[in-house]
Amino acid sequence: MSSERIGWTRDQMAARAAKELQDGFYVNLGIGIPTLVANHIPDGVDVTLQSENGMLGMGPFPFEGEEDADLINAGKQTITTLPKSSFFDSATSFAMIRGGHIDLSILGAMEVSENGDIANWMIPGKMVKGMGGAMDLVAGVKRCIALFDHTNKRGESKFLKACTLPLTGQNCIDMIITDLAVFEFDKTQKRFKLIELASSVSLDVLKSKTEATVIYD
Amino acid sequence: MSKIYSDAESALAGLTFDGMMVMSGGFGLCGIAENLIAALRGSGVTGLTVISNNAGIDGFGLGQLLETRQIKKMISSYVGENKEFERQYLGGELELEFNPQGTLAERIRAGGAGIPGFYTKTGVGTLIAEGKEHKAFKNSDGEMETYILETGLKADLSIIKAWKGDAAGNLIFKATARNFSPMMAMGGKVTVAEVDEIVPIGTLDPNFIHTPGVFVQRIIEAKCEKRIENLTLRERSA
Numbered sequence: 478m479s480s481e482r483i484g485w486t487r488d489q490m491a492a493r494a495a496k497e498l499q500d501g502f503y504v505n506l507g508i509g510i511p512t513l514v515a516n517h518i519p520d521g522v523d524v525t526l527q528s529e530n531g532m533l534g535m536g537p538f539p540f541e542g543e544e545d546a547d548l549i550n551a552g553k554q555t556i557t558t559l560p561k562s563s564f565f566d567s568a569t570s571f572a573m574i575r576g577g578h579i580d581l582s583i584l585g586a587m588e589v590s591e592n593g594d595i596a597n598w599m600i601p602g603k604m605v606k607g608m609g610g611a612m613d614l615v616a617g618v619k620r621c622i623a624l625f626d627h628t629n630k631r632g633e634s635k636f637l638k639a640c641t642l643p644l645t646g647q648n649c650i651d652m653i654i655t656d657l658a659v660f661e662f663d664k665t666q667k668r669f670k671l672i673e674l675a676s677s678v679s680l681d682v683l684k685s686k687t688e689a690t691v692i693y694d
Numbered sequence: 695m696s697k698i699y700s701d702a703e704s705a706l707a708g709l710t711f712d713g714m715m716v717m718s719g720g721f722g723l724c725g726i727a728e729n730l731i732a733a734l735r736g737s738g739v740t741g742l743t744v745i746s747n748n749a750g751i752d753g754f755g756l757g758q759l760l761e762t763r764q765i766k767k768m769i770s771s772y773v774g775e776n777k778e779f780e781r782q783y784l785g786g787e788l789e790l791e792f793n794p795q796g797t798l799a800e801r802i803r804a805g806g807a808g809i810p811g812f813y814t815k816t817g818v819g820t821l822i823a824e825g826k827e828h829k830a831f832k833n834s835d836g837e838m839e840t841y842i843l844e845t846g847l848k849a850d851l852s853i854i855k856a857w858k859g860d861a862a863g864n865l866i867f868k869a870t871a872r873n874f875s876p877m878m879a880m881g882g883k884v885t886v887a888e889v890d891e892i893v894p895i896g897t898l899d900p901n902f903i904h905t906p907g908v909f910v911q912r913i914i915e916a917k918c919e920k921r922i923e924n925l926t927l928r929e930r931s932a
Contacts, residue, residue, distance in 0.1 A: 571796025613796030
């Protein structure tokens with residue numbers, strides 16, 4: 478059995494997700510692979526990044542010596558401002574999120590189900606971290622993309638018929654981008670539809686690694 | 695009447711009692727009231743219920759109050775940076791109530807604004823919704839959508855950190871260190887603020903005050919260590 482990696486790298490996944498950005502969008506990027514999306518914003522596309530701890534117009538990481546402990550993103554990383562930046566309190570931040578003023582949320586996932594449920598905040602008895610802003614994001618942002626590895630370390634599908642972990646939100650994921658493929662949620666058929674295979678991934682391989690019922694044609 | 699106190703200990707004098715509810719501002723270690731947290735530890739008060747987005751890190755911020763077992767219960771959205779917290783929680787020594795971050799912010803805002811409860815769609819269909827009233831409302835597309843009832847939060851004491859303040863209690867915050875503090879200032883029966891700099895009355899432009907003085911009862915000037923949790927830098931290109 479070949480251990481050779483198939484499908485996209487983390488950076489390629491982020492680059493694929495960046496193609497979903499549109500000019501003028503206000504976007505919230507989650508922690509992990511979604512953060513890398515900021516490195517792939519297409520030329521000519523002007524997006525404003527929201528950080529739920531209280532900032533619009535997130536700038537790049539600071540140069541050494543220019544870091545400011547009072548200026549961080551939701552992952553607690555040091556960041557900088559842009560000329561268009563603004564700061565606000567947490568209630569205002571979540572008014573943007575819950576109130577449907579943010580165009581796109583790209584977030585990581587432990588599991589996504591075929592009807593668009595997502596689980597990404599706890600493993601009972603094992604991991605006690607909390608949901609942070611994820612439940613508000615999936616409930617309130619206009620469009621949500623889940624960006625995650627298609628399988629776990631044991632090679633089992635994370636795109637499931639039903640989530641086994643406690644949910645972050647129900648029927649809220651509009652698009653799935655994994656290292657193997659891209660799926661768009663079809664609102665009439667209430668199922669995800671395959672719209673793109675990663676390079677070097679065959680349909681048979683994808684099907685063998687996907688538990689969810691998916692529209693493949 | 696000046697609201698200025700000389701230090702954190704005197705600013706908390708007479709305000710603490712066992713079993714009290716405390717709101718503590720900050721996101722991670724950004725914008726936490728370091729000196730007031732240390733003074734709360736020094737007061738020896740126990741059985742605290744602490745409302746704070748996070749629980750500090752091991753040995754710093756609210757982590758200092760966990761070490762001494764002064765906290766009975768935390769109401770938070772994310773506690774992932776604290777091993778002692780996880781140990782006490784999994785060992786059944788500490789109660790924890792998770793709130794989605796936006797729900798937590800709004801519960802604090804509502805409590806301070808005299809609103810006993812509100813409906814939100816955050817958390818519908820999750821563990822968070824269990825046992826809460828569900829109600830359907832029309833959304834902007836005219837479809838019925840389910841929301842859950844969340845209640846406002848109030849505290850006996852709020853401890854917050856601001857950038858500049860004056861003797862009237864007016865505050866301005868710096869950058870993302872603002873986060874939960876303006877709502878907590880409203881949600882505390884008594885709010886004590888520590889600031890980097892106390893300026894003379896009339897110095898702060900009234901157009902740019904973030905928290906008006908009515909929400910702040912006591913204020914101190916104090917130096918903060920301002921630890922960085924996750925220093926991330928950009929390479930300088932040659």
